[in-house]
Amino acid sequence: MDKKISVSQIKEVAQEAYEMFKTNTGGKNADYIPYLANIDKNLFGISICLMDGTLIQLGDSEYRFGIESVSKVHTAVLALRQYGAQKLLEMIGADATGLPFNSIMAILLEKDHPSTPLVNAGAITACSMVQPIGDSAKKWDAIVANITDLCGSAPQLIDELYKSESATNFNNRSIAWLLKNYNRIYDDPDMSLDLYTRQCSLGITAAQLSVCGATIANDGLNPVSKKQIFDGSLSPKITSLIATVGFYEHTGDWLYTSGIPAKTGVGGGVMGVMPGLFGISAFAPPIDSAGNSVKAQLAIKYIMNKLGLSIFNGDRVTITE
């Protein structure tokens, strides 16, 4: 079906979602990373970036929060840029685990076949793949430059978060060395883990994540900077990774109810990709048991359903003035 949606309709629905959920008290800040436990739980922001670069922003959309697992998408894009789609499939894989993001069981079960760059194990492997191999400083520069490209502006390291996370990431240390045991890490395990921990500690805003989502939705062309960041053929690859495992063990429920591939982080951020139409991000610190922001989920779901949008309904949607 051909369908037209106006920019003012999108603004109106986003405003409704913001008002409706801003006082919601569901969920709890992540507390296994001490820094995150202390973030103001009332922060709430929404941002939508359209294909012409128009930004629709509400609430705390310029607040810098810990990007956490949303950064797994960015570094998967970097690995795709450096290795191509086929190599990424061979070296990591594109399968959902159906298990929590930090699952060791998933690695044991999948030891002889690949998983996905969007859970901790595959994300640490993706960091190990970043070129140039063996050079931590240059790898870090490549990770940050890629995030800057995708978001149209630079992220900033939250030093306190990096320290907090490095001091408590025992489970992830086990993951890095277990991967080494199965030859599924391609650089020094400790260095790869440190790069992963540091990228999770980058401060980012909902506005920046909506631009990144829009860049993926726009075949790699950043609609704000107007720079072509990656080859358009990689867009469906990255969106399929997000669709498959963006909400970990709750991914099916999420796609079924929201209709949009999206990736979450325990810092409270969610980044959604609506191919050809927009990138959307919402941020609120309290998360559910799978590590997904409660308010961000409610807001994005509301906006998608109220606008009647879904990647599955086959509509040809045009956004009008």
Ligand SMILES: NC(=O)CC[C@H](N)C(=O)O
């Ligand atoms: N789901 C997440 O956001 C987890 C990221 C966090 N840095 C971790 O590895 O545990």
